[in-house]
Amino acid sequence: MRTQVAIIGGGPSGLLLSQLLHRKGVDTVVLERKTRDYVLSRIRAGILERGFVSLMREAGVGERMDREGFIHDGTLIAYDNESFRVDFKDLTDTTVMVYGQTEVTQDLYDAREAADGKIVFQVEDVTVNDADTDKPYITYRTPDGEDRIDCDFVAGCDGFHGVSRQSIPLDVRREYEKVYPFGWLGVLSETPPVDDELIYSNSARGFALCSMRNANLSRYYIQCSMSDHVEDWSDQNFWDELKRRIPDEAADKLVTGPSIEKSIAPLRSFVAEPMRWGRLFLCGDAAHIVPPTGAKGLNTAASDIYYLYNALLQYFEENDSEGIDRYSERALARVWKAERFSWWMTNLLHRYPDQTEFDLRIQRAELEFLRSNQAAQRVMAENYVGLPY
Numbered sequence: 458m459r460t461q462v463a464i465i466g467g468g469p470s471g472l473l474l475s476q477l478l479h480r481k482g483v484d485t486v487v488l489e490r491k492t493r494d495y496v497l498s499r500i501r502a503g504i505l506e507r508g509f510v511s512l513m514r515e516a517g518v519g520e521r522m523d524r525e526g527f528i529h530d531g532t533l534i535a536y537d538n539e540s541f542r543v544d545f546k547d548l549t550d551t552t553v554m555v556y557g558q559t560e561v562t563q564d565l566y567d568a569r570e571a572a573d574g575k576i577v578f579q580v581e582d583v584t585v586n587d588a589d590t591d592k593p594y595i596t597y598r599t600p601d602g603e604d605r606i607d608c609d610f611v612a613g614c615d616g617f618h619g620v621s622r623q624s625i626p627l628d629v630r631r632e633y634e635k636v637y638p639f640g641w642l643g644v645l646s647e648t649p650p651v652d653d654e655l656i657y658s659n660s661a662r663g664f665a666l667c668s669m670r671n672a673n674l675s676r677y678y679i680q681c682s683m684s685d686h687v688e689d690w691s692d693q694n695f696w697d698e699l700k701r702r703i704p705d706e707a708a709d710k711l712v713t714g715p716s717i718e719k720s721i722a723p724l725r726s727f728v729a730e731p732m733r734w735g736r737l738f739l740c741g742d743a744a745h746i747v748p749p750t751g752a753k754g755l756n757t758a759a760s761d762i763y764y765l766y767n768a769l770l771q772y773f774e775e776n777d778s779e780g781i782d783r784y785s786e787r788a789l790a791r792v793w794k795a796e797r798f799s800w801w802m803t804n805l806l807h808r809y810p811d812q813t814e815f816d817l818r819i820q821r822a823e824l825e826f827l828r829s830n831q832a833a834q835r836v837m838a839e840n841y842v843g844l845p846y
């Protein structure tokens with residue numbers, strides 16, 4: 458088989474790139490290790506930056522998002538049983554969209570299927586070959602046997618545990634990592650959200666986040682220990698703990714119900730450089746991970762896709778390789794700013810096992826400064842709604 462761009466990974470990054478390129482007449486093949494149902498069963502991000510929203514529309518898959526997504530003009534930050542609001546719209550004239558990663562992925566799969574896009578599921582042993590030459594090719598296995606794709610370029614969109622990053626030789630690749638000493642226990646429940654907006658809460662018992670997917674689907678998270686197991690957290694214990702970590706006013710109106718999903722995610726900051734090696738380009742979680750505080754993971758994947766999509770168009774339409782030559786530099790400049798913001802928001806809102814009294818006072822001073830200072834709020838708002846591409 459031959460294609461112009463072989464895409465490894467059928468998560469949001471890979472699908473978005475495939476769909477955008479298809480609309481410009483560029484041929485792609487997507488290789489996905491799991492089944493479509495499995496990919497759609499993963500409950501992950503929920504907040505889309507304006508740049509992501511524009512890309513969905515450009516990809517021709519914005520209709521349901523525009524109909525069903527919620528526009529959020531601001532967010533609440535809570536500490537000491539009180540909350541204050543950061544008004545994105547006032548401060549930046551921009552908003553964010555509440556629309557789940559599951560919905561994004563479903564819309565993209567539907568669009569790829571409607572256009573007869575080639576997606577090969579359940580691939581194994583994917584190997585990137587000759588990426589440092591003009592004739593890269595991918596080999597892989599499916600239940601039907603071994604196969605090969607020859608291509609002009611390879612997009613590594615296969616997430617943190619994929620093969621693409623590992624294909625870049627160790628003497629070229631540099632990795633930067635920070636692992637946090639806690640995780641997030643997340644619950645999805647068919648209950649109305651506790652508030653119209655998200656609540657990010659710093660409490661003495663640890664961080665909590667009240668988020669949502671729609672008018673009758675809530676997503677809540679609490680900071681937990683990395684040694685916790687999901688089976689040890691009953692729904693009742695989760696709701697009791699969440700209520701202790703958010704202001705009384707919110708706790709009193711919280712509607713609880715059975716969880717329909719419950720999982721623990723570790724928190725990590727990670728960046729691999731460079732994001733290009735020859736004709737292989739890394740995108741999204743394959744190249745970088747942020748702790749989820751601030752909802753930057755999926756959004757940073759989307760900005761990579763924006764840079765790569767435009768670079769590939771420049772190459773195929775104008776025979777100009779400036780975009781692909783500068784892809785890594787452009788993507789990383791924005792990635793590091795998202796890393797900084799996610800790290801900052803994580804530090805602002807979590808309790809660390811080794812936090813001293815001094816550290817706690819500094820954290821509180823930072824919260825009080827943010828509460829009272831418009832310039833500080835603007836810095837937060839600009840980052841939260843998404844820095845320009």
Ligand code: FAD
Pocket residue numbers: 465466467468469470471488489490491496500501502503504558580583614615616617618619620721722740741742743749751752753754755756758
């Ligand atoms: P992925 O979504 O990981 O997709 C990669 C795809 O590649 C997968 O479908 C995988 O099956 C496939 N794949 C892997 N290896 C291979 C291979 N060898 N061959 C072929 N295919 C392969 N972000 C937020 O902004 N907010 C959140 O609340 C949030 N919560 C998260 C919770 C969890 C548990 C995790 C893991 C991530 C979370 N994120 C969150 C991050 C966000 O979901 C990711 O940034 C986003 O999914 C990145 O998309 P991606 O397409 O780059 O990677």
Ligand code: DHB
Pocket residue numbers: 501502503504655666668669676749750751752753
């Ligand atoms: C969600 C996750 C986040 O990490 C965040 O900062 C906001 C919302 C969510 O899953 O809804």
